[in-house]
Amino acid sequence: MRKVILTMAIAVMGFTAAFAQDASKRKMDMQKFTPEQRAERSTAMLDKKLSLSADQKTKIYQINLDRANKVEAMRNTAEDGKKGRGKQMKADMDASNNQLEMVLTPAQKIKYDAWKAEMKDKKRNGGRRGSGYSKKDMKPVVSNPPAQG
Structure with a gap:
């Protein structure tokens, strides 16, 4: 009886652990966004990071919209190329980054370059959030620590 229980x-x-993660939170990138939504999201993110003026927002939105339309057109093409x-x-992407940097002020360019470097570093470290340490830098967990006495 004990074994059955x-x-x-x-x-x-x-089963509880297997179904504990919400699929919508895990794969937000898998949702299908329109080019306009992508441009709006990236412009809002840049506005949050760089404190853009109203004029800069409209110019950057147009740059992001052009980029998103090109990406969407390429995604819809055949897989062979x-x-x-x-x-x-x-x-x-490089061309639109150059256009974007022409719109930014020198102080904003510095922040933008630092943010791009930070994102590149996060991507290099496997996208882990937090301390920025990679898995190989972490110490193993000791299962039987010595008794304190």
Whole structure:
């Protein structure tokens, strides 16, 4: 009887842990956004980071909208030219970054470059949030610590 109850308790805990994560929070990037929504989100994020003026917001929104439309058009093309498409996307991204930097003030450019470097570093470290340490930098957990005495 004890084994049956223990087995059922373990099964319930396992199922609870398996379904505890909400799918909408895990894969927010998987949602389908229109180019206008993407441009609005990236403009709002830049406004939050760089404190843009109203004139800068409209110019940056237009740059982001052009970029989002180009990306959307490339995504809708056939899969056969994937490698060339990646190079084209990078070239478009660099061009729009250059346009964006022309709109920013020198102080905003410094903040923008620092933010880009921070995002690149986070991506390099596996997208982990927090301290910025990679998995190899973390010390292993000791399962049987010595008794304090």
